[in-house]
Amino acid sequence: MKTLRIVQITDIHLQAEIGSKLFGVDTAATLGEVIDAIRKLSPVPDLVIVTGDLADDGSKATYSRLREILATTNLPVYVLAGNHDDIDEMHESLVGGNIYFESMLRLDEWAFMFVNSRVEGESFGWIDPHEQLQLVNNLNSVDDLPVLLSLHHSPMAICSSAGCQLKNAPDFTRMVDSFPGIKGVIGGHTHTAAEKKNSGHIQFTSPSSFAQILHDQPQDINEGEGFWGTHRLKPASHGFRVLDLHPGGQISSELYWPGGD
Numbered sequence: 001m002k003t004l005r006i007v008q009i010t011d012i013h014l015q016a017e018i019g020s021k022l023f024g025v026d027t028a029a030t031l032g033e034v035i036d037a038i039r040k041l042s043p044v045p046d047l048v049i050v051t052g053d054l055a056d057d058g059s060k061a062t063y064s065r066l067r068e069i070l071a072t073t074n075l076p077v078y079v080l081a082g083n084h085d086d087i088d089e090m091h092e093s094l095v096g097g098n099i100y101f102e103s104m105l106r107l108d109e110w111a112f113m114f115v116n117s118r119v120e121g122e123s124f125g126w127i128d129p130h131e132q133l134q135l136v137n138n139l140n141s142v143d144d145l146p147v148l149l150s151l152h153h154s155p156m157a158i159c160s161s162a163g164c165q166l167k168n169a170p171d172f173t174r175m176v177d178s179f180p181g182i183k184g185v186i187g188g189h190t191h192t193a194a195e196k197k198n199s200g201h202i203q204f205t206s207p208s209s210f211a212q213i214l215h216d217q218p219q220d221i222n223e224g225e226g227f228w229g230t231h232r233l234k235p236a237s238h239g240f241r242v243l244d245l246h247p248g249g250q251i252s253s254e255l256y257w258p259g260g261d
């Protein structure tokens with residue numbers, strides 16, 4: 001049995017046009033720096049998981065561009081959708097080659113499960129009953145394998161703003177803790193890095209490959225247009241997380257900041 005090395009990339013917010021910038025950041029360039037750093041890792045990773053908000057606009061052109069960029073990892077890449085993504089376009093224009101969009105994967109002595117938390121037209125996340133049922137069925141199919149769960153909206157309570165929430169996070173966390181096989185949960189959407197130990201598993205939220213967000217407001221004063229009145233973007237701060245999944249279910253993790261934190 002070997003240790004599996006997983007890389008989590010999240011919140012890429014790629015745009016369709018070469019050279020275009022989002023809040024002054026060329027998100028293709030920062031992703032390129034992240035991929036360069038991943039290619040230098042030793043040991044070499046076994047798998048990349050991209051936890052949503054891959055395209056800023058959910059367009060065919062952006063997913064086609066991303067497909068070419070992610071091919072340069074030379075690793076299998078599993079993706080899931082965030083609130084900025086279009087699920088149909090992801091299947092149409094992104095999946096193929098080294099890129100997969102599935103609900104489950106078994107690799108060596110671990111199982112990986114990918115949960116959809118996207119709600120059409122909303123920034124916040126929610127795991128609907130159909131998705132919960134599929135997750136429970138997947139969990140029941142893997143016997144005693146340790147499990148790493150991935151979703152876009154982190155269940156960690158980073159921010160009080162409505163748009164930053166996984167709305168059923170408390171129920172989801174209780175459900176996760178009722179399955180002792182689940183050892184870790186990785187999410188994004190927060191554009192920040194944190195980890196929290198729960199009774200049976202560790203939750204991780206990870207840096208965006210585009211830029212971090214400072215969630216330093218006491219209250220959500222006005223959701224929507226008011227988002228940038230209550231949050232601050234921190235450009236020149238792009239990163240990713242490496243998770244080493246050890247035999248027996250232990251997880252160790254390290255953050256990388258190729259652009260500075």
Ligand SMILES: [Fe+2]
Nearest residue numbers: 053082083189
């Ligand atoms: Fe998001």
